[in-house]
Amino acid sequence: MFASASSVKVAALTVNTPSVNFNLKYEKEWADLEPVPQDDGPNPVVKIAYSEKFSDVYDYFRALLKNDERSDRAFALTAEAIELNAANYTVWHYRRVLLQALSKDLREEMRYITAIIEEQPKNYQVWHHRRMVVEWLNDPSEELEFIADILSQDAKNYHAWQHRQWVIQEYKLWDNELKFVENLLEDDVRNNSAWNQRHFVISHTTGFSDPAIVEREIQYCLSQIRKAPHNESAWNYLKGMLQDRGLSSPPGLLERVLELKETHCSPYLLAFLFDCYEDALENSNQKENVGEEERKDILRKALEICDLLANEKDTIRKEYWLFLGRSLENKSGSRGPSDKPPEPSDPASGQQEMS
Amino acid sequence: MWQRDGGQLFKKNFFFSFCVKRAVLRCLFVHFLLHSSYQLFVINPSFLCFRPALLREQHYQYLKKGLRHLSDAYECLDASRPWLCFWILHSLELLEEPIPTAVASDVCQFLARCQSPTGGFAGGPGQHAHLAPTYAAVNALCIIGTEEAYNVINREKLLDFLWSVKQPDGSFVMHVGGEVDVRSAYCAASVASLTNILTPKLFEDTTNWILSCQNWEGGLSGVPGLEAHGGYTFCGTAALVILGKEHMLDLKALLRWVVSRQMRFEGGFQGRCNKLVDGCYSFWQAGLLPLLHRALFKEGESELSRQRWMFEQQALQEYILLCCQNPAGGLLDKPGKSRDFYHTCYCLSGLSIAQHFGNMDLHHEMILGKEENRLAPTHPVYNICPEKVSQALQHFHRLPVPYENKPPGKADTAVKEPTVDRTQGCHYD
Numbered sequence: 001m002f003a004s005a006s007s008v009k010v011a012a013l014t015v016n017t018p019s020v021n022f023n024l025k026y027e028k029e030w031a032d033l034e035p036v037p038q039d040d041g042p043n044p045v046v047k048i049a050y051s052e053k054f055s056d057v058y059d060y061f062r063a064l065l066k067n068d069e070r071s072d073r074a075f076a077l078t079a080e081a082i083e084l085n086a087a088n089y090t091v092w093h094y095r096r097v098l099l100q101a102l103s104k105d106l107r108e109e110m111r112y113i114t115a116i117i118e119e120q121p122k123n124y125q126v127w128h129h130r131r132m133v134v135e136w137l138n139d140p141s142e143e144l145e146f147i148a149d150i151l152s153q154d155a156k157n158y159h160a161w162q163h164r165q166w167v168i169q170e171y172k173l174w175d176n177e178l179k180f181v182e183n184l185l186e187d188d189v190r191n192n193s194a195w196n197q198r199h200f201v202i203s204h205t206t207g208f209s210d211p212a213i214v215e216r217e218i219q220y221c222l223s224q225i226r227k228a229p230h231n232e233s234a235w236n237y238l239k240g241m242l243q244d245r246g247l248s249s250p251p252g253l254l255e256r257v258l259e260l261k262e263t264h265c266s267p268y269l270l271a272f273l274f275d276c277y278e279d280a281l282e283n284s285n286q287k288e289n290v291g292e293e294e295r296k297d298i299l300r301k302a303l304e305i306c307d308l309l310a311n312e313k314d315t316i317r318k319e320y321w322l323f324l325g326r327s328l329e330n331k332s333g334s335r336g337p338s339d340k341p342p343e344p345s346d347p348a349s350g351q352q353e354m355s
Numbered sequence: 356m357w358q359r360d361g362g363q364l365f366k367k368n369f370f371f372s373f374c375v376k377r378a379v380l381r382c383l384f385v386h387f388l389l390h391s392s393y394q395l396f397v398i399n400p401s402f403l404c405f406r407p408a409l410l411r412e413q414h415y416q417y418l419k420k421g422l423r424h425l426s427d428a429y430e431c432l433d434a435s436r437p438w439l440c441f442w443i444l445h446s447l448e449l450l451e452e453p454i455p456t457a458v459a460s461d462v463c464q465f466l467a468r469c470q471s472p473t474g475g476f477a478g479g480p481g482q483h484a485h486l487a488p489t490y491a492a493v494n495a496l497c498i499i500g501t502e503e504a505y506n507v508i509n510r511e512k513l514l515d516f517l518w519s520v521k522q523p524d525g526s527f528v529m530h531v532g533g534e535v536d537v538r539s540a541y542c543a544a545s546v547a548s549l550t551n552i553l554t555p556k557l558f559e560d561t562t563n564w565i566l567s568c569q570n571w572e573g574g575l576s577g578v579p580g581l582e583a584h585g586g587y588t589f590c591g592t593a594a595l596v597i598l599g600k601e602h603m604l605d606l607k608a609l610l611r612w613v614v615s616r617q618m619r620f621e622g623g624f625q626g627r628c629n630k631l632v633d634g635c636y637s638f639w640q641a642g643l644l645p646l647l648h649r650a651l652f653k654e655g656e657s658e659l660s661r662q663r664w665m666f667e668q669q670a671l672q673e674y675i676l677l678c679c680q681n682p683a684g685g686l687l688d689k690p691g692k693s694r695d696f697y698h699t700c701y702c703l704s705g706l707s708i709a710q711h712f713g714n715m716d717l718h719h720e721m722i723l724g725k726e727e728n729r730l731a732p733t734h735p736v737y738n739i740c741p742e743k744v745s746q747a748l749q750h751f752h753r754l755p756v757p758y759e760n761k762p763p764g765k766a767d768t769a770v771k772e773p774t775v776d777r778t779q780g781c782h783y784d
Contacts, residue, residue, distance in 0.1 A: 043461040046439040088434040090482040128534040192628040196582040240571030316619040320665045326658035
C-alpha cells in the first residue's frame with residue numbers, strides 16, 4: 001500500500017499509439033524537441049540506473065512539460081511514461097490535462113485505464129485516474145462489475161474497495177451490495193474487507209437501530225461463528241455493531257454466547273464475554289435493580305476471564321489483558337473474597353513519570 | 356517454546372496461521388521452505404542457539420550503497436526518491452552509523468532539487484509537489500540536522516503548498532489534482548509542526564475528518580467507511596497527537612484493535628484483521644502503542660505499566676530478527692520476499708520500538724539477543740530519532756510563522772474547530 005519497492009518489473013503493455021519503439025531521438029516526429037535530461041546535480045544520491053528507454057522517454061516528457069505542449073504526441077508519450085512507471089503522478093496529471101485540452105475520447109480512456117488497473121491493481125494513481133474519468137463521463141455503469149472482477153483476483157484490494165465505496169455512495173448504487181457481500185463471505189468467511197462492506201452497506205441503508213435488523217445480524221454472526229469459531233472478523237463485527245448501544249442491550253445475547261463457549265470456544269469468544277461483563281458493570285451504575293452482590297459477581301467473572309486470557313488463552317496479549325484487569329479492578333473496586341490476588345507484573349500504581 | 360522446538364514449531368506455526376487461507380498460502384509455505392529463513396537456521400549458528408543477531412554490517416553495506424546507487428529495479432520508485440533518502444538515512448541513524456558530511460551535503464542538494472518552485476517537495480527533480488515526498492524530505496533533512504539541511508526548506512512556499520492541497524471538509528489531497536486519504540493529514544501535520552508553520556486555521560476541521568476514519572473495528576481507515584488498516588491508523592493517530600486531539604478518539608477501542616493485530620504465532624503484526632504478517636507493520640502497528648500509552652496517561656489512566664508497552668516486545672523482536680533479515684543485508688516483509696529499503700526502514704523502526712520503553716525521563720530497555728542488537732530509540736510520532744526532533748523544533752521555533760490566515764483566493768472553509776494548541780502536540784517528550 002505504501003510506496004513499496006517491488007523488484008519485479010512491470011510487464012510491457014501494448015497501447016494503440018504512434019510507434020515509439022525506438023529511441024525517440026531517432027524519430028522524425030520528435031526531431032524538433034530538445035530532450036531535457038534529469039537534473040540530479042553533480043553528486044547525485046539515490047541515483048537509479050535507468051534503462052536507456054526510461055531515460056529517453058522521460059527526457060522527452062520533461063521537454064513537453066517544460067513547454068506545456070498539448071498535442072497527440074504528448075498524449076501518446078504519457079502512455080509510454082506510465083508503462084515505465086505507473087506511480088509517476090506528475091505524468092498522470094499531465095495526461096488528464098491533455099485528455100481535456102485535446103477533447104480525447106473518454107470511453108477509450110476507460111478501456112485504457114481498465115487494462116492498466118488489471119495489470120497493476122495496487123497503485124494509487126491508476127484508481128484515482130479511473131475515478132476522474134468516471135466523474136467526467138458521469139457514468140458509473142461499468143464500475144461494480146469491473147471492481148468485482150478485480151476483487152475476484154484479490155478479494156481484499158484496498159484501492160478496489162475504496163473505489164467501490166465511492167461509486168456506491170456517489171451514484172447511490174446500494175441495491176445489490178448486501179447480496180454481493182454475502183457471496184464474498186460465502187467464498188471466504190474470513191474476508192474482513194467483506195465484513196467491513198457489510199457494515200458499510202447496512203449503516204448507510206437500514207442502519208443498526210432497528211431491533212429486527214440487529215437480531216438478523218446477530219444470527220448471521222453466530223451462524224458464521226458456529227462454522228468457523230476462530231474467525232476474528234465475525235466476533236469483531238458482532239461487537240462493533242453493538243458497542244454503541246451496549247453489548248448487554250440485546251436480550252439473551254450473553255446466554256447465547258455462554259452456550260457457544262462449551263463447544264466453540266476461542267480467545268475471541270472469551271474477549272466478547274469480558275466486554276459483556278464490563279458493559280454490564282458500566283450500565284449497572286445507572287440501574288438501581290442491580291445489587292451489590294450481582295455487581296461483585298460480574299466483576300469476578302470479568303477478572304477471571306482477563307486472567308485466563310493473559311496467562312493461558314491469549315498470552316501474546318498478556319500485557320494488555322493484565323492492564324485491562326487492573327484498570328477494571330481500579331474502576332470498580334476490589335475483587336471478591338474468594339479470588340486469588342492479581343498476577344504480579346510490575347508496579348503500576350501511582351503517578352507515571354512520563355511527561 | 357522456541358528453545359525446545361527450534362525450527363519445527365516455527366515452521367508449523369507459520370503453516371497453521373497460513374493454512375486457513377487459500378492457495379496463495381501454499382505458495383508462501385513452499386517459498387518458506389526454499390528460502391532464506393529456513394536456511395538461516397541451518398547456516399547461522401546464532402539463530403540455532405537462539406541468540407539472534409542483527410546483521411549490522413550487512414545492513415550497513417546495503418544502505419551505504421543504496422544511498423548512492425540503485426539498480427533499474429527501482430525505476431518504479433522514480434517518483435519517490437525523497438522516500439529512498441528517508442528510508443536509508445533513518446535506517447542508518449537507527450544503526451547509529453554516522454553520515455559522512457559530504458554525503459549529507461549531497462542529500463541536501465538533491466532534496467533542494469526536488470523542492471517545487473510552488474512549494475513542497477516532489478518525487479524527483481522537475482516533478483510536481485506531493486505530500487508523501489514532502490514528509491520524507493523534511494524528515495530526511497531533520498535527520499541530517501545541519502544548518503544547510505534546515506535552510507533547504509522554503510517555509511513560506513511550503514505553507515502555500517499545504518494550503519493548496521487543503522480541502523473544505525478538513526482533509527488534504529496528496530497533491531494538486533490528487534487523491535484524499537488520511538496519510539495526507541499526517542504528512543501535512545508532521546512537516547508543519549517540525550518547521551513551525553502550523554496554524555489553527557490550516558487544520559480547521561482536520562480533526563473531525565480524521566476522527567470520522569475510526570470505524571466499527573476500533574482502528575482507522577484510509578477514508579471514512581473503509582476497513583481499519585495499520586498504516587492509515589498510524590497516520591491518523593499520529594496526526595491527532597500532533598494536533599493535540601488524540602483524546603477525541605475512542606482510545607479503548609483503538610487499543611483493543613491494535614493489540615489484536617499482533618500474530619500469536621509469528622510474533623509480528625498484520626496490517627488488517629485476518630490478513631498476513633508483514634515486517635513493516637512492526638512500526639505502523641507497534642508504533643501505535645507508545646502513542647496510546649501516552650494518550651491514556653494524559654487521560655488519567657493510572658494502571659499503565661512503567662516497563663513495557665502493551666504488546667509482546669520479545670515476540671516482535673524475534674519475528675524481525677529471525678524472519679525479516681536478508682543474510683546479504685536489508686530487511687523484508689516475510690520469509691520468501693525480497694529485501695527493499697522501505698522494509699529495511701520499517702522493520703528496524705519497529706525493532707527500535709520493541710527494544711525501548713518510555714521516554715527521556717523513564718527508559719527501560721529490552722534487547723533480544725546480543726547487546727550489539729541495540730538500535731537507537733525512535734520518536735513514535737515522526738519516526739526520526741528524538742534528538743533530531745528536538746533539534747529541529749528548536750531551530751524552527753526561533754523563526755516566525757510565515758502567515759496565519761489562508762492565502763487570498765483560497766475558498767472559504769467552515770469555522771468549527773476550537774483553537775489548536777500547536778505547541779502541545781509538538782513536544783512529545
